Amino acid sequence: MSEMQLKKMEDISRGPIKTDEEKENGRSLLLVDENENLQVKNEAHFLQKLGCSAAQGVKVLSIFGNTGDGKSHTLNHVLFDGEEVFATSPSPTSCTVGVWAAYDPHLKLIVLDTEGLLGAASQQNRRMRLLLKVLAISDVAVYHTRAERLHNNMFQFLGSASAAYLKHFTPELRALSSRCGLDVPLSCLGPAVIVFQETLRTQLLGEDGAVPGHADTMLQKRFHDLGQSTDAFNSVHYVGTQTITPPTNFSQLLQIVSQQVNNTATRAPRQPAIVFSALQALSNRFCGEISDDKISICSFFPDEYFTCPSVCLSCNVRCKNGMNHQKDGAPHMADGLCQYAHHYNNKVLICKRCYESGREVIVVPKTSASADNSWLGLAKFAWSGYVLECASCGIIYRSRQYWMGNQDPESSVVRPEVKHVWQGTDIFQTDHQNAAQRVLDGMTYIIQSVTEYSSGPTKAVTAWLTDQVAPPYWKPNTEILECQGCKRAFEETERKHHCRACGEGFCQACSIHSMPVPERGWGGTPVRVCDACYRQGGALHTGQVVPMWNVGWFAELRQYILSPAVAQTEPRTLVARRVTEVAQSTLDMVSTAVDYPLCFMKGVVRPEYWVPDHEITQCYCCNKPFTPSMSKHHCRACGQGVCGNCSTKTRPVPSRGWDHPVRVCDSCANRRDSL
Known part of the structure; x- marks a missing residue:
């Protein structure tokens, strides 16, 4: 017979491999996948899939063991009379992936079949953490091993599970029992463990001893010799069977399982909804990626599975609190x-x-x-x-x-x-x-206060001084109420400009041109004139616009003022006006020169949680785009850029170091917890 025919007969004997959807068409369902994700939506979906009543008290049995040791086969024959509730396969690879669940109505038992240990799983760390979650919600946990001797890895698995259960799962389960109103002592929360060993030739543990329970004592001694503890478990029992010729005898295992399920002295049945809530709570608490390069190999369930993955940025020490x-x-x-x-x-x-x-x-x-x-x-x-x-x-x-x-x-x-x-x-x-920003804010506050309190007297003195040094043909500032050109009324803070040709008052827009006016004594250098005078004198002059603060003009004026001929022919008031304009232009240059480093200083001292100006294109609150004439303000609480209309309130922000009322956006002002 050819190899192809043998392979075909082998495939027929095995039967087709079932997909997840085909498996769920039976009495079992995929409860948690290999990525630790629950596959049931809520409690009602959980009850519907299992086919049990919401008021029915149940217990949970789970099974663990190495890949290929026949865990699913054991559950089918012990609890379901050989019916293939859980899928089995003669393939040496693992048939069960994730956690599968079924309901046994005779024992009122939710049965959980788990993925095998020591298999070629792609996510070993997640699988180990998932197994412990299953063990944590179980009332009875069966560890099945098909081996001639009890190997150390079984004791290490159960010992590590006990330690991890006490350290990481006990607080969460205690909180859950409190939320659900369960009056259960903490010492009774751990499951009862049954070690089920199936041998072929080797004598079973404790067969040579005449004292009842000697196998359980030998099992505990083995735990002690390996430095492992079983304090988290209610009890640890040994059940062995020797299978010389099939089928395997599961009667003793069924007997001990029935005793533990019917024993309500330590663990009473609970509603299925509580089982789902416990599994959901553990899944939400202990989830997330596990980095392989940070996992220690000394334990089956190291702390890295259940503790927060954050590390200190300075010393690289891991956080000791639990996940999430x-x-x-x-x-x-x-x-x-x-x-x-x-x-x-x-x-x-x-x-x-x-x-x-x-x-x-x-x-x-x-x-x-x-x-x-x-x-x-x-x-x-x-x-x-x-x-x-x-x-x-x-x-x-x-x-x-x-x-x-x-x-x-x-x-x-x-x-x-x-x-x-x-x-x-x-x-x-x-x-x-933000200490530097607070100093700058204080300086700005003082400057604004001085400007606000002194703006009125300063304007009055400036207007009076201007009128005193103005030429006789200039219209006094007190009489200029509107622009002579566009007839628009002057605002209180708006600057009034005099045309050097006609002497009338104009706004900035109506007096942007400049030209020499020799008939008024302004010869040689262009000076400010209104639009009408510029049009009238445009045929005689170039009309080139020259900045009023031209430094070369200051040197020319200096020679002009010192000339004796000028003092004899020019009116004294015109000379005084020239000097005044030079002084004012010089102050404007100084103000501009000081404004640049002030803006630079603002960018340097701003706190790091503030959004940089170049990233702020619109108001954070009203989404109105910023324009060059629209000021950007930073909220001292959230650091976002807002407009003036959306930041009219002030509040102290102690959490950011602002003890005095400072500018905040409307969102933070209404949300006091952010301050």
Whole structure:
């Protein structure tokens, strides 16, 4: 017979390999896939697929073991009278992928069939974590091994599972029992474990002993000798059977399973909805990718399977809290000391008095105390330096309080400590990197206040002085209420310009031209004129627009003023006006020169959580595009760019280091928890 015919007969004897959809058409369903994803939508879907009543009390039995040891075959013959509820195959590769479930109505038992150990799975770490989730919701756990001797890997698997159960799963299950209203002692939450060994030639464990229960004692001694503990389990029983000629005798296993299921002294039946809730809670808590390069090999269930994957950015130490702990509002934590990294600025100062009282209050250097207003705070900063303020003790230090002999704060009032830095947290950068912005904001506030309070008197004095030095043919500023050209009324802050030819007052738009006016004494150099005078004199002059602050004109004027002929022929008021314009032009140049470094300084001192100006194209709140004439403002709470209409309110933002009312956007002003 050819190899092809043999292969064809072998395939016929095995039967076609079933797909997942075909398997679910039977009495079992895929409960969790190999990626740890639940395949049932909710409790109702779970009950519908299993075919059990919502009010029926049930228990859960799960089976574990190596790939190819016949776990699915064992469940079919022990609980379902040989019916192929769980798919089996003579292939040496694993037939079960993920976790499959079925309901046994006789024992009122939810049965879970798991993927085998030591198989060629593509995601070993996820499979191991999934197995422990299944064990955690089980009332009875069967470990099936088809071997002549009990190998060490079985004891290591169960011992590691017990340790991981106590360390990582007990708190979550205790919280679940509290939420579901279950009055179950914590010590009874672990499953009962049955070690089922099937041999061919080797004598079973404990057969040579006459004392009942001797096999269980020998099993516990083996755990102890290997340094493994079974404290998480209710009990550990040994069941063995020797199969010299098939079929295998499963009667003793069925007997011990029935005893454990019917034993309600330690674990009472519960509703199927509670089983689903427990599995869902564990799946939501312990999920996510597991990096293979960070997994230790010393345990079947290392801590990396169940702890937070975040590591400290400074010292690379792993967080010790459980997975997804931030959902409960718990921050990252790690054992041991961290190392200082200047780019993270992770050195914090703790008030020494509060620390000695058992509290940890972090203080940060600030330009002003929370009780000081912007004027007084900036003045104190200039005189006494930065301040350290404790939320409980008040002001505890000023850097220049005594000017000489001032003690170092770390030796007197604070305790330095290097903190761990976690991805996504900015507690160190938040309060340390906006001190310069607070100083700049204080200076801007003072400048604006001085400008606001002095704008009225300054304008009045400027208008009076201009009228005193103006030529006789100029119309006085007090009489100019509207532009002579466009007839538009002048606003209070708008500057009035005089035409050097006719002497009338005009706005900026109606007096953009310049030309010499020798008949009025403005010869040689072009000066500002209105549109009408420019059109009249355009045939005689070039009409070239020349900036009013031309430095060359200042040198020419200097020679012009010093000329004795000018003093004799020109009116004295015209000379005074020329000097005034030169002085005003010089001040405009100085103001422009100072404005550039001020804008540069604003870009440098801005905190890092602020969105850069070049990335802000529209208002964060109203989405209105910014124009060159539309000012961009930063919200001190969220750092987004907003327009003036969407940032009219001020609030203190202590979480960002702003103790005094500062500009915030409307969204943050209405959401007080962000402040």
